[in-house]
Amino acid sequence: MRYHIISIAALLLSTMALQAQTLDIEHLAGGNTIVRVSEPQNTRYLLLPIEEKAPEAPVKIICGNDLSRTISVRLALDKVDYMVPLDLSEWAGEDIKFLIHLPVDRATGRDAQNEICWSKMKLSDVIDTENREIFRPAYHHTPEYGWMNDPNGMFYKDGEWHLYYQWGPHGSMWNNLTWGHSVSRDLIHWEYRPEAIKPDALGYIFSGSCVVDHNNTAGFGKDAVIALYTSAAEVQSQSLAYSLDGGDTFIKYPGNPILTADIADFRDPNMFWNEEIGKWNLILACGQEMRIYTSDNLIDWKEESRFGQSYGSHDGVWECPDLFKLSVEGTSEEKWVLFCNINPGGPSGGSATQYFIGDFDGSKFTLDNPEMYLDGKALWQDYGKDHYAAVSFSNAPDGRHTMIAWMSNWEYANNVPTMQFRSANTIAREPFLYNVDGKVYLGSRPSPEYAGTGLDKTVKVKGSCTVTLSNENGEEFVITYDQKAMTLSCDRSRSGMVDFSQHFNTVATAPVCRRITSFRIFVDNCSVEVFANDGEVCMTSLVFPSQPLNTVTVNKIK
Incomplete structure (x- = not known):
């Protein structure tokens, strides 16, 4: 996966550019605020501070006096979880402003103009996408930042695999759906391309x-x-x-x-x-x-x-x-x-x-x-x-x-x-x-592109057994094959972080049509994909261990 790293030179250039560019923030009545960008043609991004537990705030993007688009953003109220970029290049050279309604409850004593988002919002010519996530996969496709769900519009042409996907670029929770775009020549390494199809008056792009x-x-x-x-x-x-x-x-x-x-x-x-x-x-x-x-x-x-x-x-x-x-x-x-x-x-x-x-x-x-x-x-x-x-x-x-x-x-x-x-x-x-x-x-x-890459583990089995993936901290993911019952199950209840949802700590079970003799298992930083009998039965599971699950143990079941 490709990540952009900000160089010292880029930071210096960005700092010089910011000296000529400012955000004019004007608070209005009823929790509404106008944010104006001076000289938007000279800056690339408006960086928005996000707090995931905050309510969604509607942000109207106004070009001249016309509404260009409305997005929803969880602007930070108490703390900043992360920053997301809003690309301004679409409106380069235009008079651009943002009308933002911050949905805070004045009955609680909160005043929208005092929230932390206004002091943390800033302009920049670069975005920092250096990976900070221990669970970001090493060889599975992920978005560079933001939310992703369904793969979309995939095709192959001129030696390249094009993968579009449901993308929410303004935060890492579902919203503002557009088509993100990545390209690969080997289905393993992906290059990010610009946003492909943007929302319009007919709605989000599903x-x-x-x-x-x-x-x-x-x-x-x-x-x-x-x-x-x-x-x-x-x-x-x-x-x-x-x-x-x-x-x-x-x-x-x-x-x-x-x-x-x-x-x-x-x-x-x-x-x-x-x-x-x-x-x-x-x-x-x-x-x-x-x-x-x-x-x-x-x-x-x-x-x-x-x-x-x-x-x-x-x-x-x-x-x-x-x-x-x-x-x-x-x-x-x-x-x-x-x-x-x-x-x-x-x-x-x-x-x-x-x-x-x-x-x-x-x-x-x-x-x-x-x-x-x-x-x-x-x-x-x-x-x-x-x-x-x-x-x-x-x-x-x-x-x-x-x-x-x-x-x-x-x-x-x-x-x-x-x-x-x-x-x-x-x-x-x-x-x-x-x-x-x-x-x-x-x-x-x-897919054959993965053959010989060293990404997967192959295990031969005979009869009922467990295959356990584990790490030094005692976390484990247990695959159980019951030949008599003709079932295959995957238990991640002790695989690491599981308490963020009551629906996550579960055991998945599959019926088996005929005896299993082998497993091919792909393990990454947040996932385990099991292919029994060369893919006759497949089971895919997210996992969030404190360290990689790098030990494989096979035990027969009598």
Whole structure:
């Protein structure tokens, strides 16, 4: 992961620049304050002091006399947990001011103009992103700073993997969602790119997908990158943007939104070119079902069918769909897999990724073995507590379907013990299908880029056993395989910090279809990812140990 370190020269230059730039802070009635930036063309960032237990304060960004954007910020009242940058370059050369309402209760004797945030707010030409978090992963993707949840719009082009993600740049708790952007050539080392798609009058930028339009079907140019995403405000609708520079910057389609509906939960468009019908397909999460559409041009969409009634888990809202075809290993058979992320309703509580296997004719998805999904039964891509919003990269090389998920859970994602950033992604995985007693199941292997890197541990086992990951402080993460009961469980109750949420101190358990003979385990500074039998069963867990879990012990169970 790349971090920027402030040099002494940069600090000196920043100090000289600040001598010519000031913040004019004027307190008004009712907890309102106007902050003016003098000579904004000469400074890059307004640094905002954040206190996470403070209430959210609405900040109106006013350019000239027009409202440019409104963000919500937990401005510090009693202490500063950390600083976040507000990039001013968008308004360079403009008259810019901020109208801030600090929601403090005057009945308690507090006066908004006396809060600590005003003395700590400052201008700077640089931001300090040197890592201060002991739990920041060494080889998993994280945001440079701020909040992150679902991976979005992922695609591969010209040797680069593009990962967009739900990003909250103005604090490390969910809000102000936009698309962050990172790029990698090996799925391990990531380079941060500027914010890709920013909120607008239609709302926050929620999840979506990107494709490379090789044949210029949308009319924006051959090989243009097309993004569909959910615009989320009072209602949720689908919008389009396109990129002519390989995904670094996007131009929003003037006819947005391009797809609307009369339901509240209408989001997360996932599109792909279907060679079998010569059209684009689109899968949309709509309440507790998926809607399937077709299009010739990525702009005009026709609803073809709906899927989901009576099948799988319906204990939460359906989100973040994906749909693609895979071969069944060891056979000449191919099957379509429909992924449906759900929150809550996961097998260990909270959010998780369920899947459905069947056939797809370009307009309708038909289940195989529907009895496997009736009466609330579900199949899960990962039975751990911290695997959600799994989606694949489009245009991946060599026909691959490479997936990445958000490595957290909505039950406690806002409260995990980091502040400079929150949330990481799983390692990239390659899904596959395998047959057991005439029924087909989904597995996921670590992507081949991780082979030989020394990041993982491989353990051979025979029969019931425990595999314990531990450190010198006695903290441990225990994997238990019960061959008789045909279950696999992960216990993190003694793995380090667990008391920040009542939902975290849990044991996750997965059913096993056939005997386990090996584990491949990826351990990082805040996570353990377990792949049994080369990925036939997967379990992903966050951990927060005081020292790395660097010792592996295997014990047989009689």
